[in-house]
Amino acid sequence: MDIIQAIIMGIVQGLTEFLPVSSSAHLVLTPELLGAKSSLAFDTLLHAGTLVAVIGYFWKDITSMIKSFVSSLLDIPRGKFKEELTEDPYKRLAWLVVVGTIPAGLMGVLFKSEFEALFDSVTMVGFFLLVTGVILWSSEWITKKNSDKKSKDIKEVSFTNSLVIGVFQGFAIAPGISRSGSTIAAGLFSGLERKLAARYSFLLSIPAILGATLIQAKDIVTFDANTEVLVLGFLAAVISSYLAVKFMMGYIQKHSLNIFAIYCWIVGALTIILSMGII
Secondary structure: OOHHHHHHHHHHHHHHHHOOOOHHHHHHHHHHHHOOOOOHHHHHHHHHHHHHHHHHHOHHHHHHHHHHHHHHHHHHHHOOHHHHHHHOHHHHHHHHHHHHHHHHHHHHHHOHHHHHHHOOOHHHHHHHHHHHHHHHHHHHHHHHHOOOOOOEOHHHOOHHHHHHHHHHHHHOOOOOOOHHHHHHHHHHHOOEOHHHHHHHHHHHHHHHHHHHHHHHHHHHHOOOOOHHHHHHHHHHHHHHHHHHHHHHHHHHHHOOOHHHHHHHHHHHHHHHHHHOOOO
């Protein structure tokens, strides 16, 4: 892999991690288009870049959540845990992220080999991109149908809601199912306010990306590439990820996700057609 290919891969990973179009699908498809030889180790490095970006963007939220989480543990012996979760939005948000992380963790452990096998099939990547499009379109359809109902703020989001969103994140381990798209959509299905759905989705990504990065970190050391390739690919992922998060936090408030659904359908259909040699 040369420097230009590494930068392109970093940009693609960064943008598609937080735009609802599936980064895993694009990490499978992009090397094919570039004629580049990627690896799990390089993909892991790019994911580390996206982790740095999302932590940087939500740094104030994260520090407040950590402090509130520790404080909430002290509320338990005082018998004020439930009361404080209702009163303190950061305590509630911290616990919602903890609970929402559980389904993906369990699914990743229990079905690791099944999910990994899917990465070997470009046709399945295309199929799951079509599924992502359906999820995004359906979330907007349901949101429009329920437009007369008041959206939930953070104090109204239940642990059941977080588990449902967490299950959607678990399915996004499959290449082609967008993690950000499925979790934002699940948030909209659950009645969350649009900006909150995106904010929760991105915060929920942090333990998921961190866990995956730590598991594969040893492979980065053994990746056969020069320093410039690694550094520039990483920086490209950091910068593009940060811009993608910032864009989505603004976009989601006033715009539909349908344009991303259409994109997923087009790319998914083309992927299936090309992989099957139809054209």
